[in-house]
Amino acid sequence: MPMHNEEIARVFDEMADLLEIAGDNPFKVRAYRNAARTVRNLGRELAEMVAAEEDLTRLPGIGRELAAKIRELVATGRLRALEKLHRQVPPTLEELLRIPGLGPRRVALLWRRLGVRDLRGLERALAAGRVARLRGFGPRTVEQIRQSLRSRTAVERRFLRFDAARHATALQRWLEGATGVKEVVVAGSFRRGRETVGDLDLLAVVEGKSEVIARFLAFDEVTRVVSRGITRATVFLRNGLQVDLRVVSPEQAGAALVYFTGSRAHGIRLRRMAQARGLKMNEYGVFREGVNLAGADEASVYATLDLPWIPPELREDRGEIEAARTGRLPRLIEPADLRGDLHCHTRASDGHGSLREMAEAARAAGLEYLAITDHSVRIGVVHGLDEERLVAQMEVIDRLNGELEGIVLLKGMEVEILEDGRLGMPDEVLERLEVVIGAVHSHFRLGRRQQTRRLLRAMENPHLHLVAHPSARLLESRPPIDLDWRAFLRAAAENRVVLELDAQPRRLDLDDIHARQALDAGVEIAIDSDAHTVQDFALLEEGVRQARRGWVEPDRVVNTLPLESLRRRLRGS
């Protein structure tokens, strides 16, 4: 069982946590965390790089020692240094760090002085009143720990960006009603367009005095105030979403926006660059010997480092700073670049609109063409179309195309990719369609070899144009299928199969990293709504955002093509 990057990153994070509790050199701890981040963001599998005997020390934050540890992990699946650490520090202490208010110093104290090793031990120590007697544990801290244990806020929870957006908008509107507020911006991972967010970071740009913090605390969804200050406050909303508000003045707004948009790794890189130039960069501006050089807008902040403005979706320290420095930032795709949508459903299968309703909604959304791709009849999908119903639908589409203006419907189908890689519809039928999408809706848990073989075989079918939502994951509920992505992408490129980026908020599949890998492998992408209702075409924007995170440029997206070019492209494959 080969070791994946995520597991290696987790090992490094665990090393960092335990070293920190053990009181080891804080910079060594940071080195492990940096390495974990590098590994997580890496576009390629370390196991493959090790197999190819590539020089791992060329990766940022990976030196001789950590390169050796990566090789050890890949080769043996174990890390002796971690096992040795486990003999000194109980590994279960890691779970205590997840509790808000407990950091490495306090966890170390609980462990060394009270023998607390895990959550249960902590509960017992609390009940016995032993925690309150420790130095540094006052009544407020003890109460906070008790509450965290009770409400299980210790468990990290992420929210779909799409769901958080509703709260973000409501809060923005509410805060903009406070005196002196010029603008309220949502920063953080939300602004970077991540598919899920852990919290919301709001930035209020305020002129003069303002009651914006008080108004924030009075928002009617607020159930708990964690902290409140002059420039900053943190609350929890009823649904468990944490929201941070920062108050900044207009001349600081750009610096604050850079700072609070992150990512952390991106910000650290910027501040290090600033430092190397004798500058100091923080959320208030960029300074040389106390003199403010920039800060009112983001572009001025980047300019002090001789960098162009970098789109938020790229700010993950995945090469965007190097690209900016050398003038190689991508021209990222925008919603207006999309001319059509190649994936939607009607009442004929599991959708909710008629053919005409879907067509008119797509036209209203600014699209020029729309492929109708109802499900084929097979396992797992309700109301799939059989051959007969499909042929009937094709006739209706022909007739509708004669009546509709400003939108063209394409005849298509979302066909099941069966367990063995065959498609769930005979070739004679598929060859009459303009858009054939293959999709996995069953047998999600096949082993990597079998799953990869299944998709490779499906892509060898000459009638297949696209593979829909390739990983088949559902965010926060179903893990991605186990796939050899390298082989999968190579086969997609060879067979000229387009990979879909499905814009449904729960899917967003391809994800950002795989979208970028697909481009690198020479594979084209389609950004589709997978609409099931007339409202769903608005979701294309979510798909575009994810594509931007994957560095996708419009000329690599087939549904930016004019209709006739698209038809030629699909016939040619």
Add this chain to the structure above:
DNA sequence: GCCGTTTTCGGCCCGACTGTTTTCAGTCG
């Protein structure tokens, strides 16, 4: 443990808020 347009040694991003202190450590983002 990493890293180097000044460095192979001596640095390592930066500030707010809280609680427990009596001048600041710990935590968080």
